[in-house]
Amino acid sequence: MRKLHYFLGISLMVTAAFIILCSYMTARELVDSAVNTTTDTAGDIARVLRIKSLHANMEHLVSDAKIAGFQISAELERAMSAAQTLAELLSCMKAEKAAPNRESAGVMVHTVLKKNQNLIGAYACRDSSGFAAPNADEEGRGCFCLYSLRKKKGENFLVQMHSGEKTELPDWGLPEEFSPDARERGIPYVTSPFFRRVGDEDVSVISLLAPILVKGKPCGIAGTDIHTDLLQSLVEDAAAEFFVREGKIMLITHEGILAAASGMPEMIGKHVHTVSDRWEEKRIQMISGTAVSMVEKGKMLVYTPLNIHPFALPWCMRLEVPEALVRKETDQIYQKMMADVASLGEQLKRISRKSVRMQIGVGLILIVSVLLVLILFQSLSDKEKDLRQSKLRLQGILDHTSALIYLKDTEGRYVLVNREYEKRFHLSNEDIAGKTDYDLFPRQFADVFTGNDQIVIGAGKPMQLEESAPREDGEHIYISIKFPLYDSLGKPAGLCGISTDITDRKNMENELRRVRNYLNNIVNSMPSALMGVDTAQRVTHWNREAERLTGISAEKAQGQLLEKVFPQVSDRMDEIRSTIAERKFHKTEKIVRGTGGQNRYSDLMIYPLVANGVEGAVIRVDDVTERVRLEEMMIQTEKMMSVGGLAAGMAHEINNPLGGILQSVQNIRRRVSAELPANKEIAEECGTSLETIRSYLEKRKIIRFLDGIQESGQRAAAIVSNMLSFSRRSESVMKPVKLPELVSRTVELAAHDYDLKKKYDFRHIRILREFPEDIPEVPCIATEIEQVMLNLLRNAAQALSENSKSGRTPQIVLRLEKEENAVRIEVEDNGPGMEKDMCKRIFEPFFTTKEVGIGTGLGLSVSYFIITSNHKGSMHAESEPGKGAKFIIRIPCFNERLS
DSSP states (O other): OHHHHHHHHHHHHHHHHHHHHHHHHHHHHHHHHHHHHHHHHHHHHHHHHHHHHHHHHHHHHHHHHHHHHHHHHHHHHHHHHHHHHHHHHHHHHHHTTOOOOHHHHHHHHHHHHHHOTTOSEEEEEEOTTTSOOTTOOTTOOOOEEEEEEEEEETTEEEEEEEEESSSSOOTTSOOTTSOHHHHHHTOOEEOOOEEEEETTEEEEEEEEEEEEEETTEEEEEEEEEEEHHHHHHHHHHHHHHHOOSSOEEEEEOTTSBEEEETTOGGGTTSBGGGTOSOHHHHHHHHHTTOOEEEEETTEEEEEEEEOSSTTSOOEEEEEEEEHHHHHHHHHHHHHHHHHHHHHHHHHHHHHHHHHHHHHHHHHHHHHHOTHHHHHHHHHHHHHHHHHHHHHHHHHHHHTTSSSEEEEEOTTSOEEEEOHHHHHHHTOOHHHHTTOOHHHHSOHHHHHHHHHHHHHHHHHTSOEEEEEEEEETTEEEEEEEEEEEEEOTTSOEEEEEEEEEEOHHHHHHHHHHHHHHHHHHHHHHHSSSEEEEEETTOBEEEEOHHHHHHHSOOHHHHTTSBHHHHOGGGGGGHHHHHHHHHHTOOEEEEEEEEEETTEEEEEEEEEEEEEETTEEEEEEEEEEOHHHHHHHHHHHHHHHHHHHHHHHHHHHHHHHHHHHHHHHHHHHHHHHTOTTOHHHHHHHHHTTSOHHHHHHHHHHTTHHHHHHHHHHHHHHHHHHHHHHHHHHSOOOOOOEEEOHHHHHHHHHHHHHTOEETTTTEEGGGSEEEEEOOTTOOOEEEOHHHHHHHHHHHHHHHHHHHHHTGGGOSOOEEEEEEEEETTEEEEEEEEOSOOOOHHHHHHTTSTTOOOSOTTTOOSOHHHHHHHIIIIISOOEEEEEEOTTSOEEEEEEEEOHHHHHO
16 A cells, blocks of 8 residues: 555656646747747837838938929029020021120010019120121120129119120129130030129129020020029028928039038038038939938938039039937837837746746645646736736837738738727727728728738748728828748748838829820920930930821831931931030031922931930921021012112112203204294205205104104103112002902903003903902002002013913913901913022012013012012912912901001
8 A cells, every 4th residue: 555655656746747847848938939939020020110211211301302402403494494595596596697786685685584583683695706796806806795683672673784895704794614615515504603793792693504506606605693592592491391300401513512501501602522521422423313312420311413404514402311310219119119028028037937936836736736726727817917918018019110010810810900000090909809801991902911911921931012001081002011920830820011101102103204294295295306316326215296297106216227217317317426426416407308399498406315324316307498488588578678779779870861861852853843943944044954854864764763762761761760669668548448349440451451562462361350259458559559460460461472372271360368367369370480490589670581672670579569568468479380370469457457
């Protein structure tokens, strides 16, 4: 029995020791697993939150810097656009051989300043190649310089104008930065801050300069001035709007000079080396158009390029925020989380030691009494309570982050969520626990969440996914980092997700995409054909006008050789290559191309393209046919005006000797006339008779010679009369006239005009009238219009008489047609026609196609003068050999003449 007791005792001791050992190992393993899992999870979450927070803050700073830089660069671009507009106006006027004087240029400068209220000044300067300067010095340096500035007096603004004749400009002239070397580069330029004398004080300004180019060569400059106070206020506003804590913004020129600094106006004009010793390294990156962000000496820095003009050197904007300020909140959360994790680990270790002691006690008491079992249950209850408290502490840590954090089991049921999750979706932890995504979200969203969870658990590694979830203000987009969780045996126990709201960033990307599409629409809406090419002359851009001009779509043209899809520039490929290599603008004007038998003219401009490391060129083709035709018309009008003055002088000079000739012929006739008794008396005194003298004159045909002299004199008098009419403006009063009645009356007058000697007769010509009923009355001088119509009808009749052998019935068609604010008159015949070159010359004085003695060459010139000068209309001819001729007259209607 004793042995049995010993055996039982030893058995109980071994059993108790075994139970105690197993309990100790189990409790130690559970505690270690819980501590390690909790510590690793919390540490991973804290580190991810810290990294994400820093990256998010840096992205936010870059985004804010770009927005602020866009607002500031927009103001500078407007000023540069004003300078370029002024330069292009002067360039165009010079290219058209209409160089302005100081007064007209001053009006342009004044208008630019008036239209741009943020400008403090505007100016234009040209050297002797751009303007004829009468006061040029011995070296030919005559210059033209105008400057208009705005000075604030109380609430009123004064505009002052200065001008100079010498290249040594006064203190309000060009800044020293714009040297002759810079002028010869022919590119826009933005100066660093400098002081300009405005009234009685020196004002700090920025000048934006644009070259005045003529045939690709600079001959002067145009510029605008911006007060640095304006840039300073823009920087201060941007700093107040985006960086309300301790951020600073600095505006830096391409030379490294500070143009504005928030909170530090005294820094304007100083070099950026005073705040950064690595400026040259950043400047190289700025030129390439790349934003730079970094952490340097405890500060988070963002350098954003400001491209004021595609060919001007870029400025940049420097954003500075203390790194400690950004990290403060993140570091506090991280430190608190890690402290709580360490505290949790210590508590779990204490629980482990307590559990071991309790297990030993339970094992001993288990041998002697059931009471130990009750104590064991009490110990387990305390352990569960401590674990619940630890869970609450972890929950508190998670609640202090701005990201959404949630835990799910393998079935997709929520275990816990942080406070941010509750706040976003207006649900409590108790309402969410145990539910799936299908219980909380619409099915289309729940399917995505559940599918992504299964992918992460199946892959067994962290993954970053983009997800969207509904909110009361619409659908929000999140970047979710999900990673699987494992139990102590290494089996999947669920997953943890950290979701960050990126809706604002997505909206900004969509806005940038919208702006890009908007710019493309602007390019496609331009009336010019724009084509972009790379260094190999392959097409990179093809706008809608290029599609219309060539009939090739942008998709087909993309990547093709330019000379293949646009053969009109095949002979200009060397110029395109030269532009890309030398990066200089090139322009060719009035390129002729044939279309439907008519010549059309185009201007070709080639711009070098260097942006973000992409090199190439932009080719712009403008149809300038109408402009060329207008120039030809202007030249013709000027020629007619100049010849009109010549005609007036000639007429006055010829009139006096012509009068003497006609008077002498008249006197000779009277001296041989038998009707005067004095003639007979003198003849008898001379021993002859007056009849003998007249018989001699008639037999020697002297009387016929006198008739010829008189006829030629009268014809010369008619020519002089036409020349005077050509050169003098009519003083007659214009009255409303019904053109159908006037034209019909002129036809009746012409019907009685036939000349067998000149071989034309209106009785053998068919006259067709095409007069609509809605022709309005036109203000004109009826007699002058009759003269023009009668002249055109006579010319048509003479041309038809020359074409009598053609076999066609001679015909003249008279048409009247109502146009917008004008009435169109057409006189068309089916005669022999004319060459195109002759159509351009027929309105010149003394130019005629008729034989000597038939035409004077003044009829059409006088008609052209009457229509264009006296009636402010237009007149031109259309004809081809063998197809007749058509003369077209346009006379403005009553409303237009009154306006």
